[in-house]
Amino acid sequence: xxxxxxxxxxxxxxxxxxxxxxxxxxxxxxxxxxxxxxxxxxxxxxxxxxxxxxxxxxxxxxxxxxxxxxxxxxxxxxxxxxxxxxxxxxxxxxxxxxxxxxxxxxxxxxxxxxxxxxxxxxxxxxxxxxxxxxxxxxxxxxxxxxxxxxxxxxxxxxxxxxxxxxxxxxxxxxxxxxxxxxxxxxxxxxxxxxxxxxxxxxxxxxxxxxxxxxxxxxxxxxxxxxxxxxxxxxxxxxxxxxxxxxx
Amino acid sequence: xxxxxxxxxxxxxxxxxxxxxxxxxxxxxxxxxxxxxxxxxxxxxxxxxxxxxxxxxxxxxxxxxxxxxxxxxxxxxxxxxxxxxxxxxxxxxxxxxxxxxxxxxxxxxxxxxxxxxxxxxxxxxxxxxxxxxxxxxxxxxxxxxxxxxxxxxxxxxxxxxxxxxxxxxxxxxxxxxxxxxxxxxxxxxxxxxxxxxxxxxxxxxxxxxxxxxxxxxxxxxxxxxxxxxxxxxxxxxxxxxxxxxxxxxxxxxxxxxxxxxxxxxxxxxxxxx
Numbered sequence: 001x002x003x004x005x006x007x008x009x010x011x012x013x014x015x016x017x018x019x020x021x022x023x024x025x026x027x028x029x030x031x032x033x034x035x036x037x038x039x040x041x042x043x044x045x046x047x048x049x050x051x052x053x054x055x056x057x058x059x060x061x062x063x064x065x066x067x068x069x070x071x072x073x074x075x076x077x078x079x080x081x082x083x084x085x086x087x088x089x090x091x092x093x094x095x096x097x098x099x100x101x102x103x104x105x106x107x108x109x110x111x112x113x114x115x116x117x118x119x120x121x122x123x124x125x126x127x128x129x130x131x132x133x134x135x136x137x138x139x140x141x142x143x144x145x146x147x148x149x150x151x152x153x154x155x156x157x158x159x160x161x162x163x164x165x166x167x168x169x170x171x172x173x174x175x176x177x178x179x180x181x182x183x184x185x186x187x188x189x190x191x192x193x194x195x196x197x198x199x200x201x202x203x204x205x206x207x208x209x210x211x212x213x214x215x216x217x218x219x220x221x222x223x224x225x226x227x228x229x230x231x232x233x234x235x236x237x238x239x240x241x242x243x244x245x246x247x
Numbered sequence: 248x249x250x251x252x253x254x255x256x257x258x259x260x261x262x263x264x265x266x267x268x269x270x271x272x273x274x275x276x277x278x279x280x281x282x283x284x285x286x287x288x289x290x291x292x293x294x295x296x297x298x299x300x301x302x303x304x305x306x307x308x309x310x311x312x313x314x315x316x317x318x319x320x321x322x323x324x325x326x327x328x329x330x331x332x333x334x335x336x337x338x339x340x341x342x343x344x345x346x347x348x349x350x351x352x353x354x355x356x357x358x359x360x361x362x363x364x365x366x367x368x369x370x371x372x373x374x375x376x377x378x379x380x381x382x383x384x385x386x387x388x389x390x391x392x393x394x395x396x397x398x399x400x401x402x403x404x405x406x407x408x409x410x411x412x413x414x415x416x417x418x419x420x421x422x423x424x425x426x427x428x429x430x431x432x433x434x435x436x437x438x439x440x441x442x443x444x445x446x447x448x449x450x451x452x453x454x455x456x457x458x459x460x461x462x463x464x465x466x467x468x469x470x471x472x473x474x475x476x477x478x479x480x481x482x483x484x485x486x487x488x489x490x491x492x493x494x495x496x497x498x499x500x501x502x503x504x505x506x507x508x509x510x511x512x513x514x515x516x517x518x519x520x
Binding site for chain 2: 014016017024025026027029045074076078079080081082085087088089090091092095097098101103104106107110114115117118121122123124125147164170228242
């Protein structure tokens with residue numbers, strides 16, 4: 001069971017056309033068409049990236065800002081389709097990327113749990129049965145019937161975290177290890193993240209925190225300008241990255 | 248277990264419609280959200296959605312009935328004619344722009360979690376249809392003022408609503424692509440929508456137009472939607488089988504084209520969001 005591949009990424013590239021102009025307007029496009037000028041250039045955010053993640057493994061992605069780490073997460077999260085190459089993901093994916101995106105400030109806490117959970121791919125029926133448990137874990141049971149625009153930012157973050165992590169997924173995508181809420185909740189959420197990571201799911205972690213990468217991951221990938229420069233043992237990959245940074 | 252394989256070719260339109268159906272639970276939540284969010288903060292609740300069309304109708308009624316003294320042929324009452332026109336064009340405008348705006352703004356989630364964006368276009372169209380249906384209540388009241396009742400054929404209005412949902416869903420998908428691609432498309436669209444409104448017989452009868460203008464106005468699919476709606480609901484216009492054909496034909500064609508275009512273009516524009 002542990003060798004079951006949850007993620008298979010083969011030679012994944014993501015290119016998009018960037019306009020040479022700062023803004024893209026119909027007016028500019030019309031002018032460029034008349035002048036027969038190519039206003040676009042190809043830009044590779046990812047080029048030829050390949051890796052697998054089996055159940056129980058944690059793969060970390062490190063690299064400088066703009067190296068393509070977040071783009072890679074989005075490709076695996078199915079938000080961006082790869083331009084070439086192949087991505088296979090098996091099972092339920094919990095993307096812990098900007099938690100709470102999809103929350104509506106006018107809806108109540110309970111309504112937002114159902115809506116957010118459904119956006120993440122679960123069913124409304126399932127989510128309705130989980131409202132109490134999620135609210136209880138987030139410590140927000142008494143605030144379920146008020147619109148979340150009345151919540152503090154910490155309360156909103158707690159609700160988002162509790163909803164997103166309510167079930168153990170097959171694949172967990174993490175953009176920076178989260179620290180939400182006050183000291184108590186931070187410990188609680190860190191414990192739950194680690195529990196999920198050890199709970200038999202596959203994890204793809206993007207982080208600048210090299211200590212956390214070294215401690216948590218089974219493998220690491222060092223991305224440089226969208227290319228996979230080094231991959232393998234976390235300690236070695238971190239070393240390669242650091243020697244680049246220091247030069 | 249759900250498997251995502253990026254190399255599997257999706258059949259356009261069919262796979263998109265299928266995935267909307269599979270996510271109907273989310274679709275329903277989004278429709279309910281659209282409706283409740285709009286009404287939640289207002290004292291008059293659901294009737295809030297009617298304030299805009301009713302007020303617009305009142306202003307236009309004053310301008311055209313009192314200032315310009317326009318009259319419909321055969322002495323038909325002007326107010327039901329006008330209100331039905333405003334309700335239908337509001338349905339169209341709302342379904343189109345709310346759906347396109349939602350997708351173009353990423354709906355807050357489209358760049359973070361995997362959700363079919365088409366669902367947001369469909370939910371905007373459906374919630375606009377529900378607002379329109381609520382508007383049939385004051386329209387019935389207005390008809391009653393003139394001692395008229397809805398016709399026994401009024402359930403056919405459901406067909407008009409269904410066609411309009413297809414029409415605005417397809418259009419808003421294409422509009423969303425334009426919004427993301429071109430920063431100046433919004434203002435151009437607003438001008439286009441205004442022109443389209445004047446080309447729809449909302450406040451004037453078709454019979455006042457010259458033969459050439461009439462042909463142009465009849466080419467506008469919204470004219471057919473409106474004529475069919477007026478005839479089937481309040482008997483306040485003449486429509487032909489030809490109007491039915493235009494309405495059904497353009498809505499189906501636009502729906503398919505919109506999904507097709509969206510399927511081809513969305514992977515290229517999503518990176519820009």
